[in-house]
Amino acid sequence: MNLNTIHNVYFIGIGGIGMSALARYFRFIGKQVAGYDKTETPLTQELVSVGVDIHYEDRLESISSAYLNNEDTLVVYTPAVSSQHSEYQYFLKHDFDIKKRSEVLGLITESTFCLAVAGTHGKTTTSCILAHLLKEAGTPLTAFLGGISEDFNSNFLFQGNEYSVVEADEFDRSFLRLSPNIACITSMDSDHLDIYGNVGELHKSFRDFVGRIKPGGTLIVRNGLPIDGITYGIEDDSDYCIRNLRIEHGTYIFDLETPDTVLTGVKFNKPGRHNLLNGLVAFAMAVQTGSPVNRLADALQTFKGVQRRFSYKIKSDDFVFIDDYAHHPTEIDAVYQAISEMHPAKKVLVIFQPHLYSRTQDFADDFAKSLSKFDSILLLDIYPAREEPIAGVNSEWLLAKITNTNKGLVEKSNLIKEIKKQNPEILVTLGAGDIGLEVTKIKRELEYAN
Numbered sequence: 001m002n003l004n005t006i007h008n009v010y011f012i013g014i015g016g017i018g019m020s021a022l023a024r025y026f027r028f029i030g031k032q033v034a035g036y037d038k039t040e041t042p043l044t045q046e047l048v049s050v051g052v053d054i055h056y057e058d059r060l061e062s063i064s065s066a067y068l069n070n071e072d073t074l075v076v077y078t079p080a081v082s083s084q085h086s087e088y089q090y091f092l093k094h095d096f097d098i099k100k101r102s103e104v105l106g107l108i109t110e111s112t113f114c115l116a117v118a119g120t121h122g123k124t125t126t127s128c129i130l131a132h133l134l135k136e137a138g139t140p141l142t143a144f145l146g147g148i149s150e151d152f153n154s155n156f157l158f159q160g161n162e163y164s165v166v167e168a169d170e171f172d173r174s175f176l177r178l179s180p181n182i183a184c185i186t187s188m189d190s191d192h193l194d195i196y197g198n199v200g201e202l203h204k205s206f207r208d209f210v211g212r213i214k215p216g217g218t219l220i221v222r223n224g225l226p227i228d229g230i231t232y233g234i235e236d237d238s239d240y241c242i243r244n245l246r247i248e249h250g251t252y253i254f255d256l257e258t259p260d261t262v263l264t265g266v267k268f269n270k271p272g273r274h275n276l277l278n279g280l281v282a283f284a285m286a287v288q289t290g291s292p293v294n295r296l297a298d299a300l301q302t303f304k305g306v307q308r309r310f311s312y313k314i315k316s317d318d319f320v321f322i323d324d325y326a327h328h329p330t331e332i333d334a335v336y337q338a339i340s341e342m343h344p345a346k347k348v349l350v351i352f353q354p355h356l357y358s359r360t361q362d363f364a365d366d367f368a369k370s371l372s373k374f375d376s377i378l379l380l381d382i383y384p385a386r387e388e389p390i391a392g393v394n395s396e397w398l399l400a401k402i403t404n405t406n407k408g409l410v411e412k413s414n415l416i417k418e419i420k421k422q423n424p425e426i427l428v429t430l431g432a433g434d435i436g437l438e439v440t441k442i443k444r445e446l447e448y449a450n
Contacts, residue, residue: 003031006072009076010073010076010091011075012075012078012085012087013077015047017146017155019078024047024156025144025156025158034052034064036054036062060090070094073096074099075097076100079171079386102175105177106177108142109178109180112163113164113181114181115130115180115181115183115289116167116178117167117168118185119188121186121189121330121334124145124167124325125275127145127166127167128149129278129279130286131145131149131151132151132152132302133283134163137292137299139159139163141164141165142164142165143165144164148306150304151303168183176209179214180213182213182217183209183220184220188206203226220285220288230259234273234276239258242257245276251269258284267300270303272310272338275310275338308323309324310322310335313442318425319426319427320346320425321427321443322426322429325430327355327431332352332367335428343425348428349375349378349419349427350376351378351379351380351429352367353431353432353434355382355433358387360398364401367398368398371402376406378418379395379408383432396409412438420446
């Protein structure tokens with residue numbers, strides 16, 4: 001792909017978090033950008049505000065004629081869109097250059113010093129922390145993020161093109177399109193079994209990803225994972241290690257050991273041991289670029305966070321509202337740990353929207369065990385995303401597996417009524433579907449009520 005000969009870039013599924021970051025990049029470097037998505041969202045509205053043409057019906061007539069020239073138009077699509085999509089079929093039949101998002105990301109970053117964050121959990125937070133650290137250290141970088149960084153208020157950062165920060169997504173084996181100089185693996189828990197079939201194939205894919213690291217490159221792995229590399233952890237024998245951890249006024253304070261030095265009194269403000277580990281590996285990756293360790297440690301303290309990653313929407317003495325993207329049992333456990341640590345002995349109501357029929361089916365017992373820990377549980381209907389329903393797999397089926405008797409099903413239209421009825425001390429909304437669109441409504445109503 002020669003970007004110099006491409007004037008137009010058309011996205012099928014432009015509203016996805018990863019796709020929209022790529023769209024921002026191409027718009028930033030002066031290309032004409034347009035696309036389709038099935039739903040208007042804040043992400044698509046922001047793209048329109050910077051000159052991107054977007055429509056929401058699968059109709060060829062809606063595509064500007066400028067994008068129908070196969071000699072100077074690149075078409076980017078996401079696997080979340082059906083191969084039978086009529087626009088996709090048109091571009092396919094008329095010999096357009098069509099590439100997956102991961103292919104384009106690989107091509108863009110190939111000529112940069114690439115830092116890639118892999119793992120079944122923690123990719124987005126880690127990559128956002130890493131981009132923040134490198135920016136604060138003055139590194140000329142471009143970052144493609146899988147969430148909205150509260151430091152940049154965006155999922156895209158351009159501060160030069162010598163370095164790049166990307167998420168190495170294991171879904172659909174997308175990360176095998178990357179060739180990083182520095183990579184990390186945060187976790188390798190069972191997931192995406194609709195793609196891999198079993199955890200052994202998933203682990204093989206991670207090993208294949210390690211093989212994509214450029215000669216002389218660096219791999220950093222969470223201590224205990226079955227892959228060799230520089231290690232990181234908390235209170236263990238890791239190469240990068242957090243020690244003497246304590247909490248003061250909701251802030252982690254600790255000593256940070258590197259292979260070469262010990263930093264004392266380091267601070268990090270995001271709750272949860274999982275977030276602390278994300279911050280540690282981002283720090284380790286940034287150190288590998290040669291950035292000054294003291295400057296990076298100072299930047300850890302100023303990291304604001306990522307939207308929908310343990311995001312405090314309301315925080316007062318009487319009531320706390322937390323929103324999180326968690327959609328896997330391990331992630332739900334991490335949220336529970338963080339709440340227990342930061343807000344002990346508080347009554348917690350969790351509202352969970354399961355994501356994908358296949359994931360719900362594969363991990364139903366684990367979901368039930370994780371959710372049962374909360375004081376009260378409400379389930380929304382399963383968010384299907386790219387999937388068709390699976391017979392017998394629904395939220396009522398999952399609810400029956402939850403052992404805590406303080407449980408129920410809820411419709412979006414009744415959310416606020418049910419929350420007020422239960423009157424929790426802490427409210428948590430969880431899920432990777434469209435539950436995030438309900439958060440602003442809930443916050444507005446509960447702020448008024450409180």
